[in-house]
Amino acid sequence: MDISITSDAWWETRVGESLNQFSLKKINNFFYLKNDGEELQRIVVCFLCCNPEHYGKLEQKVQFKKKEKRLTIFFVLDYDLFMKISNPERETIVFNKIKDGVPEIMKQKLSKQFKFDDFTKDWFKAIQK
Numbered sequence: 396m397d398i399s400i401t402s403d404a405w406w407e408t409r410v411g412e413s414l415n416q417f418s419l420k421k422i423n424n425f426f427y428l429k430n431d432g433e434e435l436q437r438i439v440v441c442f443l444c445c446n447p448e449h450y451g452k453l454e455q456k457v458q459f460k461k462k463e464k465r466l467t468i469f470f471v472l473d474y475d476l477f478m479k480i481s482n483p484e485r486e487t488i489v490f491n492k493i494k495d496g497v498p499e500i501m502k503q504k505l506s507k508q509f510k511f512d513d514f515t516k517d518w519f520k521a522i523q524k
Contacts, residue, residue, distance in 0.1 A: 396426040397437045400493070404444035408477040413489040414442070416524060425521040432509035436464040440497060442489065444472040459504045468500055493522055 400417055404410035443453050456469040470492045477485060498515045505511065 396429055396431075396435065398422050398426060399437070399439045400442075401440070402442040402444065404442060404472070404477075405446060405474070408444045408472070408474060409482060409485055410442050410444045410472060410477065410489070412482060413485040416486050416490065417493070417522060422521045425517065429514075429517060431511070431514040431517075432505065434461070434464060434506060434509060435466060435501075437466070438497065438501075439465065439467040440493065441467070441469050442472055442492070443469055444474055444477050446474055457500055457504060466501065466504060468497060470496060490522070494519065 398419065400414055400419060400422075402410045402414060445453065447453070453471045455471050458467040459465075460467075472488065472492075477488075480488075498511070498518055501509070501514070502511055
């Protein structure tokens with residue numbers, strides 16, 4: 396399985412810096428040989444944090460492409476909040492979205508054949524610092 400974590404955010408919000416807490420190499424090495432189900436081969440997580448005055452109100456979006464075996468999750472972060480808070484607070488919010496949000500969405504989108512409990516245990520291990 397391949398994992399990507401990225402952002403489309405205004406640089407002032409420091410979302411990109413918050414993503415540095417995750418080692419994609421470590422996460423991908425952890426999941427490289429894992430197979431919790433044939434229906435999923437790639438997870439893409441994208442954090443959106445843009446000024447609503449310029450882009451309008453953004454909403455969380457989830458796409459599951461069965462043919463591509465890809466789950467894409469767009470998490471929307473509060474722009475005004477991220478402009479005010481410290482980097483440790485940003486990192487905590489982003490970490491919790493990754494830790495709790497990804498498994499929660501996967502449980503809704505994937506079939507019962509997917510080994511969700513195994514994936515969740517591995518997910519928690521892989522994203523730890």
